[in-house]
Amino acid sequence: MYIYENPTWPHFTWEKEALLEPLANTTFLQGEVLGRMKSLGFELQRESNWHVVSENIISSSAIEGEHLNYGQVRSSVARHLNIPYAQSEISDHHIDGIVSMMFDAIENYNSPLTLERLFGWHASLFPTGFSGIRRIHVGQLRGDEEGRMQVVSRSQGPMEIVHFQAPKAVQLPYELSQFLSWINAPSEEHPIVRSAIAHLWFITLHPFEDGNGRLARAITDMMLSRSDGTGKRFYSMSAQIQKEKDGYYAILEKTQKGTLDITGWLLWFLDCLSHAIKASTSTVDSVLIKARLWQKAAQYTVTDTQRKMLSLLLEDFKGNLSSSKWAKICKVSQDTAIREIKDLVQKGLLEQKGQGRSTHYVLKHPSEVL
Numbered sequence: 001m002y003i004y005e006n007p008t009w010p011h012f013t014w015e016k017e018a019l020l021e022p023l024a025n026t027t028f029l030q031g032e033v034l035g036r037m038k039s040l041g042f043e044l045q046r047e048s049n050w051h052v053v054s055e056n057i058i059s060s061s062a063i064e065g066e067h068l069n070y071g072q073v074r075s076s077v078a079r080h081l082n083i084p085y086a087q088s089e090i091s092d093h094h095i096d097g098i099v100s101m102m103f104d105a106i107e108n109y110n111s112p113l114t115l116e117r118l119f120g121w122h123a124s125l126f127p128t129g130f131s132g133i134r135r136i137h138v139g140q141l142r143g144d145e146e147g148r149m150q151v152v153s154r155s156q157g158p159m160e161i162v163h164f165q166a167p168k169a170v171q172l173p174y175e176l177s178q179f180l181s182w183i184n185a186p187s188e189e190h191p192i193v194r195s196a197i198a199h200l201w202f203i204t205l206h207p208f209e210d211g212n213g214r215l216a217r218a219i220t221d222m223m224l225s226r227s228d229g230t231g232k233r234f235y236s237m238s239a240q241i242q243k244e245k246d247g248y249y250a251i252l253e254k255t256q257k258g259t260l261d262i263t264g265w266l267l268w269f270l271d272c273l274s275h276a277i278k279a280s281t282s283t284v285d286s287v288l289i290k291a292r293l294w295q296k297a298a299q300y301t302v303t304d305t306q307r308k309m310l311s312l313l314l315e316d317f318k319g320n321l322s323s324s325k326w327a328k329i330c331k332v333s334q335d336t337a338i339r340e341i342k343d344l345v346q347k348g349l350l351e352q353k354g355q356g357r358s359t360h361y362v363l364k365h366p367s368e369v370l
Helices: 016-038 042-063 070-080 093-107 115-125 169-184 191-205 212-228 237-243 245-256 263-297 304-314 323-330 334-346
Strands: 150-154 160-165 350-353 360-363
Touching (some): 016 042, 016 191, 016 212, 042 070, 042 093, 042 212, 042 237, 042 263, 070 093, 093 115, 093 212, 160 245, 191 212, 191 245, 237 245, 245 263, 304 323, 304 360, 323 334, 334 360
């Protein structure tokens, strides 16, 4: 029996006593990171939001085996947030659509979730009407013309393993109306618990031909934004789910084949969320490093090319920075490149590593910048 076949579906139950401590701990971590972000000011909040939303989008697709272009995602997110990005790339419509969907979920978190809105999100995921080389029905509920929707994998032999079979397509209009009524209704239940229930409920319905996992995680981000009370994301649940992917699929399968007591799922979700919040510390630290360097640079006259190269080093610079690489990127002579590099070394923004042919330059360690 699948969970939706229980006679009292979708009236979920759980052991509230079992959730008290992990929910309190997760809520404390959530408040701590939000308090830290508020103390940073608008510009640094925006910078952190950029990093986290980009990571969220890339990770959510990677969970499903789709690897988006990293530079294009970051460029598209930066444009949405009006952040100047030294390595900006032209992004395709597919990536821009995913970015638009994500920002609609997190920035318009208090707007009702409707079937039309879900159709729009689905269309953003598949702007060409194809999932890989397979044509799918975009912006509409799935049908059962080719058989019931199943989540399957292959064992070492030719046999497929069925992990889950979704409700019949004919049930979807009624099932989704129940889900949407619940998600839009006021509730006294803890918003983090509601985030976990929304994720499980939607992915169990599996209402579309493809993209259900990504949409479930977008709904989760919308619900977590409601919980945070902000349209900015400072921690990435999708990135943490990707790290714990095996556990994620295992607990989903176990829960979907169980009773309506979802205590195990809620405990896993809280644990994963707490790990995601703790991991956000590194994002905040990287943003503070950039802020310290620009604060130091503001004390001096810095040329446009120097500013460009510092931005590249702070973002996604590949390999070591040499004078020849500087000259090539900035389209200047070798002598000019050496002169500008030495100037930044004297100002304490860069430091030299190695000698002779192995000479290269790195950003001054953040603890030494100020």
